[in-house]
Amino acid sequence: MESSPLHPDLELIAASQDGDRSAFGALVLRYRRLVYNVAYRTCGDEGLAEDIAQETFVRAWERLNSFRPEGSWRGWICRIASNLAIDALRRQRPQVELTAVPLVAPGQGPEAHVMRDERAEAVRSAILRLPMHTRMALVLREYEGMSYAEVAKVLDIPLGTVKSRLSDARRRLGEELAPYMEE
Amino acid sequence: MDHVGHLLGSYHDNELPEGTRRLVEEHVRTCPRCHAELSQLEALSRALASYTAPDPVSSAQQFQSQVILRLSRRGRAAPATSGWLYLVPLALSCVMVGLLALFALPGLLGAARVLVEWAGITPMSLVELSTAIPISKETVGTVLDVGGLAWEAVLYAALLLVFASYAGWVGVLWRVQARSQSGKES
Numbered sequence: 001m002e003s004s005p006l007h008p009d010l011e012l013i014a015a016s017q018d019g020d021r022s023a024f025g026a027l028v029l030r031y032r033r034l035v036y037n038v039a040y041r042t043c044g045d046e047g048l049a050e051d052i053a054q055e056t057f058v059r060a061w062e063r064l065n066s067f068r069p070e071g072s073w074r075g076w077i078c079r080i081a082s083n084l085a086i087d088a089l090r091r092q093r094p095q096v097e098l099t100a101v102p103l104v105a106p107g108q109g110p111e112a113h114v115m116r117d118e119r120a121e122a123v124r125s126a127i128l129r130l131p132m133h134t135r136m137a138l139v140l141r142e143y144e145g146m147s148y149a150e151v152a153k154v155l156d157i158p159l160g161t162v163k164s165r166l167s168d169a170r171r172r173l174g175e176e177l178a179p180y181m182e183e
Numbered sequence: 184m185d186h187v188g189h190l191l192g193s194y195h196d197n198e199l200p201e202g203t204r205r206l207v208e209e210h211v212r213t214c215p216r217c218h219a220e221l222s223q224l225e226a227l228s229r230a231l232a233s234y235t236a237p238d239p240v241s242s243a244q245q246f247q248s249q250v251i252l253r254l255s256r257r258g259r260a261a262p263a264t265s266g267w268l269y270l271v272p273l274a275l276s277c278v279m280v281g282l283l284a285l286f287a288l289p290g291l292l293g294a295a296r297v298l299v300e301w302a303g304i305t306p307m308s309l310v311e312l313s314t315a316i317p318i319s320k321e322t323v324g325t326v327l328d329v330g331g332l333a334w335e336a337v338l339y340a341a342l343l344l345v346f347a348s349y350a351g352w353v354g355v356l357w358r359v360q361a362r363s364q365s366g367k368e369s
Contacts, residue, residue, distance in 0.1 A: 021251060025250075025251055028246070028247045029243055032246055032247070036239045040236040040237070046237055047240065050246075054250055054253065119230060142228065163192065170227060177227065177230050181229070181230050
């Protein structure tokens with residue numbers, strides 16, 4: 001099958017479920033960035049995010065038959081990525097204590113672009129300091145633009161828990177990033 | 184209206200029903216405290232947006248190739264329709280056991296009756312069962328609505344059908360697995 005962007009996801013998924021690797025390859029290209037972004041924002045490490053992204057697609061291939069066409073492929077693939085990212089972080093916890101991630105002090109760079117970098121680094125550090133499940137909810141909502149219902153499905157939690165985790169994440173980030181929010 | 188702090192997150196995320204959304208909107212316009220809280224949420228979103236993920240380490244093509252290579256090592260997706268195929272032998276086995284039981288039951292009951300009589304025991308239940316349900320070729324023939332020995336032919340035909348179905352199932356499964364093995368490397 002050609003990996004043309006004109007092929008709708010469902011067509012590629014059906015072909016992949018039938019064993020067509022080139023169709024699956026097209027899905028890999030189409031969702032690579034999404035999966036990588038979710039992994040990166042969750043773990044904050046490029047190499048680890050790349051590994052998680054690859055493993056996500058391998059797992060997806062192995063479990064393709066459990067995907068139902070009436071479901072959301074985006075949500076399904078994000079769910080695999082999220083679970084793998086959480087597993088990876090659990091394994092890494094003894095080596096990388098997230099509270100040890102430095103929070104860059106504001107106002108250290110005179111140039112505007114340096115300030116922008118500082119702010120981005122501060123955001124990154126603050127996100128990595130969030131509790132793992134709170135962080136996942138924030139990443140999916142704030143960066144991937146998922147609805148509360150989608151986040152609930154991806155993380156397999158009730159809608160109320162999504163709201164409380166987002167509220168908690170924003171409260172914590174609001175406190176930590178206050179110096180960067182006035183620009 | 185009371186403060187709507189608990190609704191501001193959902194309002195900011197556009198997750199409120201229309202009626203509630205309008206109420207919150209009107210309230211925020213006149214309430215400095217809730218207005219400030221909403222502004223904080225918006226400022227936080229802007230700050231979060233400044234954090235963009237870097238490009239992945241490998242190019243899109245490299246990434247795709249690496250994933251496909253790993254698929255070869257880790258196995259392939261089984262075809263979506265193969266799940267029910269594994270129930271076929273179970274169903275066929277049940278049919279075969281049923282048919283064999285139909286063959287064997289009269290003989291077994293007879294043998295059991297001879298045995299208990301030989302042993303001098305007369306368990307009432309067995310005696311009652313064998314007299315109350317006198318299973319015999321004639322009985323089975325009546326049930327199947329065929330006369331004389333024709334029931335045997337029916338049973339043999341049924342067994343043949345079961346074996347033919349089993350062979351057919353094995354053929355289908357073999358084809359499905361062969362198709363999966365080929366991997367459709369188009």
